[in-house]
Amino acid sequence: MKKLLLASTAAFALAGAAHAEDIKIGISVGFTGPLESLAPQMAAGAELAFKEVTDSGLLLGGSTVSSVRADSTCIDAAAATAAVERIVTSDKVRGIVGGMCSGETIASLNNVAIPNGVVMISPSATSPALTSLEANGLFFRTSPSDARQGVVMTEIMQERGIKSVAVTYTNNDYGKGLADSFQAAFEAAGGKVTINAPHEDGKADYSAEVAALAAAGGELLVVAGYVDQGGSGIIRAALDTGAFDTFEFPDGMVSQALEDRFGAEINGSFGQNPASAGEGRDRYVEMATAAGFDGTSAFSAESYDAAALILLAMAKAKSSDPAVYKAEVLNIANGDGEVILPGQLAKALEIINAGGSVNYEGATAVTFVNGRESAGSYREIEFKDGKLEVVKYR
């Protein structure tokens, strides 16, 4: 009897693999918290890919994909872990698009995803620490590491002939990681960082910080902070005291708010944030507009790509089991077959089902380095006549 039961379960499981199933994929981003304005567009991006694949009916014998949302809060690692625990153990998701911020991502990866063997692809966690974290092949990210941003910043400054800068960063994983990687890259290229000082967000007064930065001097000030937090306070105080009048803005600062708040006062300042130009992005933005959301919002395109990678890897592995399909993610992202752009997931599934191979480029020109993360293309911006203008992509 026991043998019969086992045999029938095994047969059922085999049949299940060939037959259509409802595959649940989790989306773990900070629907509440300091980046709550970005989260809806990120979730919508991932769900756009789910819908595209479901509608095609080509994934694993016509399986459907449904989304399970979890609020990672961005800053509260305990809350993120609990939310991911819930979708993994009770909703039984087969993969996760998320987390959103670096600290929370590391926590939910270590505490839930790795012990339970679930694949996580983060669209937006950029801390260099995630490059080397031991993850059993379960972690990937469609965003670049900030180590790469440090190198890009150095290149931009060298082209502009800047030799010595002061750096201030927001005192958390993101700010410290970025400031340190920039300092290493800039000094390796022969530049000089006069001071590398943290600032706390949401404080009453930044005169002390600006006084120290001004005393150290430098041709410009690098503000590795958040535009809605201490970053703006530092810039205001630096401008008012005449300490600095040009700034370099990493990705946490580049936004419309910067233009609204300072405008012509920061003419000649420049910066960069992860974004790519090209057909993939244009197609994605068009699809997003048709679906009723803003595809240019930061990390929305990365979310679509993360979702698409999970689903195509499943098709390639002929299984929705994370332990099986995790090995195929890299073959999809860096494959040598036909190039796949947003909106072409059905075509990709056809090729894969026929035994072919694809090279998923997606909305953000996905190519993985270090076995897990996007090489990253950046958008260089500059303030001219009080307006934020795109200089070029690199």
Add this chain to the structure above:
Amino acid sequence: MMDVLNAIVALLNFVVIPGAAYGAQLALGALGVTLVYGILRFSNFAHGDTMAFGTAATILVTWLLMGAGITFGPLPTALLALPFGIGLTALLVLGTDRLIYRFYRRVKAAPVVLVMVSMGVMFVMNGVTRFVIGVDEINFADGGRFLITAREFRDMTGLQEGLAIRTTQVITLVVAVIAVALLFWFLNRTRTGKSMRAFSDNEDLALLSGINPERVVAVTWILVAALATTAGVLYGLDKSFKAFTYFQLLLPIFASAVVGGLGNPLGAIAGGFVIAFSEVTVTYAWKKVATYVLPDSLAPDGLLQLMGTDYKFAVSFAILVIVLLFKPTGIFKGKAI
């Protein structure tokens, strides 16, 4: 000679002027805390949020005035709106007192109970302020932003260092002086002020001599509302308004009041400046000044910074601990806690 001037200007620009403006803002806030402590006998944790509410009310009136086309010339319109903001805030704190604090006074609750009650009031006011004006950062300063900018000063004097003086910094200092002068005149010269001081010194004696306690309490709250709103508006003009930041201001304000001596108005003012300047000076990097003053051969390579700016809060709290250890009543004789 030029070098010495440069050094002095650099020090003025980055330490003295910002420190003085911040100190004045803290002093006004600490005066409110100290009044509540001296007369109502508890530490009012809702003070930061009273400031936030007062500023929010003033901003709303400012927008109304701007909408009606009324401005204050080169001065910020918010100064015109300030009396209205004070009025609204006074209504709020009087209402709070009637609804909440009065009950605890009647049952003669221990001070620590009142502190917890004020914490509850703090959370409610937190929410009310956010309902009224939202959580975003708001800049409401208009009129001329600078008396002199760093660049103008450099061009004018030919010095290497610039000296920027913002309109709001001057307004902060002037308004703070006026407010403090009015407060001291009121406490020392008027009948009501004297009855408040009597009430503070010895409640029972004051009651025996026919002082109406409810009146003293009401006047105290109105003064507190005026001080809190003024401090909040000045701070908001100088930096910007954000409800959360005002909540964070509570810490340095309490440090100022305690360092100066709780319950002593003079102490609150001194404490405000002590805390502000300790934050700015102890973490100041002296490299620039030293480079100007010392001969080239002695020019420093390092930053000459005593400690990193991340420790600036540690500095004010270290001062707080030292003062409490050696002089528990504060620099000026306040009440022991």
